Each structure stands twice: as structure tokens, then as C-alpha cells.
Amino acid sequence: MNKIYVLIVLLALTALSCKKSFIELAPEDQVSGATFYKTEAQFRQALAGAYVPLRDLLDNDFYTGEMRSDNTHYEFYQINRGTAYTYRENIADFTDDPTNSYTNAIYFHCYTGIARVNTILGHIDGASLSETAKDDIAGQAKFLRAFNYFKLVRYFGGVPLFLEEVTTADEAFLPRATAEEVYAQIIADAQDAIARLEAPAFSNDQQPGQATKGAAAMLLAEVYMTQKKYAEAEALLLSLNGMGYDLLPDYADVFSTAHKNSRESIFEVQYMQGLQEGQQSNFIYRFIPRTSNTTVLTGLRYNNSSIGGWNTPTQDMINAYEAGDTRLDASIGMAEGTYNTSNMFTLSANKSIIGYTPEPGKTGVPYIKKYLHPHTDPNNTDDNWPIYRYADALLLLAEAQNEQGKGGAALAPLNRVRARAFGNNDHDIVTTDQAALRDIIAHERRVELAFENHRWHDLVRTGKAIEVMNAYGAALKQQYDYLSPSTYQVNANRLLLPIPQSERELNPDLTQNDGYPQ
Incomplete structure (x- = not known):
């Protein structure tokens, strides 16, 4: 009997040992989530990964930021009516719905970036890094989270507010926060990023292609402009003057691959031609x-x-x-x-x-x-995408000052941009009438920032989207017979994109924006 008892005990111990090893999910001889976030190099590798979804975002953002505006349209391809064509056309024509994979991609890629940032922020406080390294990594992460939520709230309104790493199924399904709550978080993250990050470090008139104090200040200034907090925006935009930014003498040079991350660049998405999949632009x-x-x-x-x-x-x-x-x-x-x-x-x-x-x-x-x-391989280019430029900051500054009744002050940054465009000061604006100057600045932003995904957001921010796009659509329907009467019926509901239907099917707590199938 004693032998049988001992055998049972040994079997039980063996079973417990097997069970313990079975549930060990972090083998010490392999990199895992539990062992990875230890060194500065590992955190910087993770931070680089948090930038990557910006490329995926930019692969879709011009449909919603430019083609949905009066800046660009599309070549109608009548022999192919597949969804790869019609979905993109629908965005431009204001006939998109919650199943549109291109508007949905904006939503998904933003949340991919947010998830990666949340993982970094969830581990960094307990890591043995210098305070300087922690500030830099956390500051860039906060900028990226603020940027992604700013993109989401402008396109979709209030969205689920994920601020921590998701580790359980229950944590993955949140209801929509209000737009006000999302903006409050954006402001908090951007302010923290400004406090933590350093000003750009220029070497031979170029800087590393990452978020800096200047990028965070510019982001927060645009947030304040969207909220019509003009004095707060003006202060942030004026702060950029001491960070080394400047206009390049030649406008075309701003976009040249020889002038990436130049003194005019405040933040741009990085691409690199070559055979490494996903790093090149096209x-x-x-x-x-x-x-x-x-x-x-x-x-x-x-x-x-x-x-x-x-x-x-x-x-x-x-x-x-x-x-x-x-x-x-x-x-x-x-x-x-x-x-x-x-x-x-x-x-x-x-x-x-x-x-x-x-x-x-x-x-x-x-x-x-x-x-x-110039590039070496077809469909494989080296062009970065500009997000924020100093010219953008100058024109936002002019707008912020004009909206506060400072028309005289607004002329200096406005005419600085125009002087480069015309090569002299012969085309300087002299009027200080607020209404006239408001239209002039809006026009200047359109031509200066054309094809950089600003136009739609500017139209919405200034309250001109419905008026401008309906008039533009009416003219376009006179030009193209493939546009049906249902296109370009722009109202307040169409200022937001629909919440992806696939997300609502997974999460019943997600409500749909007004004007779209519920």
C-alpha cells in the first residue's frame, strides 16, 4: 500500500510539474512580450514599429483628405466596376458607406499605431532606462497616439478611447467616447510630448525623421485651431520660431528626395526606396x-x-x-x-x-x-510624405492672428509664404479687413499645401465644406455624365465618415454616425 501511495504522489508531482511548464508563456531563451521591454534598444525598436502604421495610413489618406475635396478627382474606369474602384470613387463622390474598405482602413491603421504605442507606454515606467531616454521614447509615443486620435476624431467623431495595452478580450470592446473626451486626451498627450521632447537637432540643414518638440507643438496648435482656441494656437506657433525652422528658398526643393527632413519639415512620414518590403513609396x-x-x-x-x-x-x-x-x-x-x-x-x-x-x-x-x-526601380520611390511644414505653421499663425482681430500681425507670416511663391514681394497682401483676409489665407493654404491631405480638414474646420463641395459637385456633374444625381449631396452628416460595419458587428456597443445605415 505504501508503494502505491508513493507512486500516486510522484505522479501527482510530475503532473504539477508538467502543468507548470505548460502554462509558462514566456520562455527565457526566446524574445517575448514578457521579456522584450527591458533595454533602450528594445524600446526604440518597438517605437520604430509604432511609426510603421503611418505608411499604411498614408496609402489611404489621400482618398479622404484630397479626393474628398475640390483639389482632386479620379479617372473614371468604366470597364472595371469592382469594389477596388467603386469604393475609392464613392469616397470622392460622397456615396461611401460603412463597408467601404478604404475609409475603414483609416480607422484600422490608426488603431494599430495606438495599440503599439500603448504597449510601449505600459512598459516604460518600470524599465531601467535613463530619464532622458524615457522622456524621448515616451514623448514620441505620446505624439503618435495624439496624432492618430486626432486623425480619428476628425474623420469619425467620438471613437473608443484605448489608453492601455489590451490584454483580455473584455478590454478590446469599448463604447465610443465623446469627441470632447477624445480631444481632451489628444491635448493631454500632445502637452506631455511637448514637455518631454527636445527641439529638432539640425545637421547640414537636416534632422532625424522622428517626432520632436516642434512636431508636438504644431500638432497641438492645429488641435487648438480646430477648437477655435486661437490665442493658445498662436502661442504654440510662435514658439516654433526659436527651434531652427525656416522656409527653403525654392518651393520645389521642399519635396525633393535630396531635401528630406529639411529645415522646413516639422514632421513627415519616412519612406525609403529599395527591396525592403513596405519601406518604399509609390x-x-x-x-x-x-x-x-x-x-x-x-x-x-x-x-x-x-x-x-x-x-x-x-x-x-x-x-x-x-x-x-x-x-x-x-x-x-x-x-x-x-x-x-x-x-x-x-x-x-x-x-x-x-x-x-x-x-x-x-x-x-x-x-x-x-x-x-528620380528613382532606381519602377513603382518603388524614395519620396517622403509631408505632414507638417513650416509654411503650414506660418499660414496657421496668420489665420490664428486674423481670427483674433490682429490683421496687421497676420500679414507678416502670410506674405513670407507668398514672397517665396512669387520670388518677390510684389504680390504682398495689404488688406487687414478680417473677412477679406480670412478668405485670402484659406486660398493661400489651398495652393501652398495642395496634395498634402490638408484641404478636406481645412474646409471642415472653417465651416466651408458643405457650401464648397456642393457647388463643386454641381459643376462636376455638368462635366461628367457618370456622376449620378445621388453624388455630392453633402450635408452635416457627410462631414464624418461611417464607423466600419465590421467593427460594429464585433462590438454591439459601437453606435453609427448619423446619416449612415444603422
Whole structure:
């Protein structure tokens, strides 16, 4: 009997030992979530990963930030009516719904970035890092979380507010916070980022491509402008003057791959050409007409028929430039050629838009020239995407000052931007009438920041979106017979995008924005 008892005890101990090893989820000889967040190098690796979703976000943001505005449209491709085409067209035409995968992508990519940031912030306080390293890493993380929530709240209104790493299923399903609650968190994160981060460190007129005190200040200033807190925004924008930022002498140089992260750059999303998947950009291949051979424009042969034809500058946008404004030629080029019966373009020439007249029998199609630069491999470019520039800050400053009745002060930053555009001060604005200056500054922001995903947000922020987009849509429907009467019916509901239907199916607590299927 004693032998049997001992055997039972041994078996029980063995079972307990096996059970203990079975539930051990953090093997010490392998990197895991439980063992990774220890060193500064590991935290910086995780921080780099938190920047990556910005690239995915930018792959969709021009549909909602530019094509949903009067700046750009699309080439209608009548032979393919699949959702890859119609969903993107629906965004521009204001007929999108909660199943649209491109508006939904904005939502998902923002939350991917937020989740990665929350994991970093959840581990950093207990890590054995220097306070300097902690401030820098946490400050960048707070900037990224604020940036992503600012993108979400402007596009979707109040959204679920995740502020900690999700570790259980119950934590993954939150109801929508109010827009006011989301803005309060954005402000808190941005203020903390400003306090923690250093000003940009320029070397040979360039800086590392990461968030700095200046980026956080610019973000918070735009938040305050959205909330019409003009004095608070003005103070932050004035603080940028002492951080080393400046306008580059030549407008076209701002977007050149030779001037990445320049003194004019406050924050830009980083891309790098090469064979490393996901690091390269390809904006120019998306923005030129669909063609079987891109050589005439890009210098490299590529069939972009499955990805091109989007974000095409409108005639309304072209007409917005004043005579002598060098930004027109730097921003928009003309692809010349012919369309076949399948609406595919054969390129024959790349021409300047200045004084352009098509050759007999040819068609000229405008394209965004800002992102056309030499590169080695087709559909694989080195262009970064500008998020915040010093010119943007100067124009926001002019707007903030004008809204406070400081028209005289607003002229200096406004005319500083215009002087570069025209090469002299002959086109300086002199009026200090608030209403007139308000329209002038809005126009200046449109042409200065064209094709950088600001136009839609500016229209909404200034209360002009419904008026401008309905008038623009009415004119567009006179031009294109493929636009149905249901397009461009813009009302207050359409100022927000719909909450993704797939998210609402998973989380019944998520309500839908007004005007969309409930």
C-alpha cells in the first residue's frame, strides 16, 4: 500500500510539474512580450514599429483628405466596376458607406499605431532606462497616439478611447467616447510630448525623421485651431520660431528626395526606396494616368494600369493659382497622350502646365508633380510624405492672428509664404479687413499645401465644406455624365465618415454616425 501511495504522489508531482511548464508563456531563451521591454534598444525598436502604421495610413489618406475635396478627382474606369474602384470613387463622390474598405482602413491603421504605442507606454515606467531616454521614447509615443486620435476624431467623431495595452478580450470592446473626451486626451498627450521632447537637432540643414518638440507643438496648435482656441494656437506657433525652422528658398526643393527632413519639415512620414518590403513609396505611380508604360513620366517602364488614375488635380484646383505663382509648375505637371477605347492612356510627352495647349489629336492630363523624382526601380520611390511644414505653421499663425482681430500681425507670416511663391514681394497682401483676409489665407493654404491631405480638414474646420463641395459637385456633374444625381449631396452628416460595419458587428456597443445605415 505504501508503494502505491508513493507512486500516486510522484505522479501527482510530475503532473504539477508538467502543468507548470505548460502554462509558462514566456520562455527565457526566446524574445517575448514578457521579456522584450527591458533595454533602450528594445524600446526604440518597438517605437520604430509604432511609426510603421503611418505608411499604411498614408496609402489611404489621400482618398479622404484630397479626393474628398475640390483639389482632386479620379479617372473614371468604366470597364472595371469592382469594389477596388467603386469604393475609392464613392469616397470622392460622397456615396461611401460603412463597408467601404478604404475609409475603414483609416480607422484600422490608426488603431494599430495606438495599440503599439500603448504597449510601449505600459512598459516604460518600470524599465531601467535613463530619464532622458524615457522622456524621448515616451514623448514620441505620446505624439503618435495624439496624432492618430486626432486623425480619428476628425474623420469619425467620438471613437473608443484605448489608453492601455489590451490584454483580455473584455478590454478590446469599448463604447465610443465623446469627441470632447477624445480631444481632451489628444491635448493631454500632445502637452506631455511637448514637455518631454527636445527641439529638432539640425545637421547640414537636416534632422532625424522622428517626432520632436516642434512636431508636438504644431500638432497641438492645429488641435487648438480646430477648437477655435486661437490665442493658445498662436502661442504654440510662435514658439516654433526659436527651434531652427525656416522656409527653403525654392518651393520645389521642399519635396525633393535630396531635401528630406529639411529645415522646413516639422514632421513627415519616412519612406525609403529599395527591396525592403513596405519601406518604399509609390505615390507617383498612383497619381499618373493608367498606362501600360510609364517611361515618359517616370523614366522607368512599368504597367500601372491596376494602380494609377487616382488623385488627379481638378481644373478648379489649377484655376486657383495666381499668375506668376511658381507653386503651380512645381505641384502639377501635364501628361500628354491618347486614350484607347478602354480608357487606357498611352503617354507621348511630359509637359509643363504653364501655358499648356495639347498637340493636335492629343489629350493633356494633369498629375501631381510634387512626388515625381528620380528613382532606381519602377513603382518603388524614395519620396517622403509631408505632414507638417513650416509654411503650414506660418499660414496657421496668420489665420490664428486674423481670427483674433490682429490683421496687421497676420500679414507678416502670410506674405513670407507668398514672397517665396512669387520670388518677390510684389504680390504682398495689404488688406487687414478680417473677412477679406480670412478668405485670402484659406486660398493661400489651398495652393501652398495642395496634395498634402490638408484641404478636406481645412474646409471642415472653417465651416466651408458643405457650401464648397456642393457647388463643386454641381459643376462636376455638368462635366461628367457618370456622376449620378445621388453624388455630392453633402450635408452635416457627410462631414464624418461611417464607423466600419465590421467593427460594429464585433462590438454591439459601437453606435453609427448619423446619416449612415444603422
